[in-house]
């Protein structure tokens with residue numbers, strides 16, 4: 001499934017969804033493996049627990 005990401009709100013660059021593997025299994029810490037980063041200027045979201053939530057977070061930011 002291809003995630004639908006809006007362009008970066010700051011520079012219009014391409015946004016990419018990333019998922020960490022190394023974050024998984026950290027003891028006592030909720031897993032927040034997903035985040036989105038602009039490939040051009042590097043602006044990013046906070047790490048988020050689900051793909052849906054992080055995409056929502058990013059797309060909402062573009063409206064501000």
Ligand SMILES: [Zn+2]
Pocket residue numbers: 008009010011012013038039040041042043
């Ligand atoms: Zn950008």
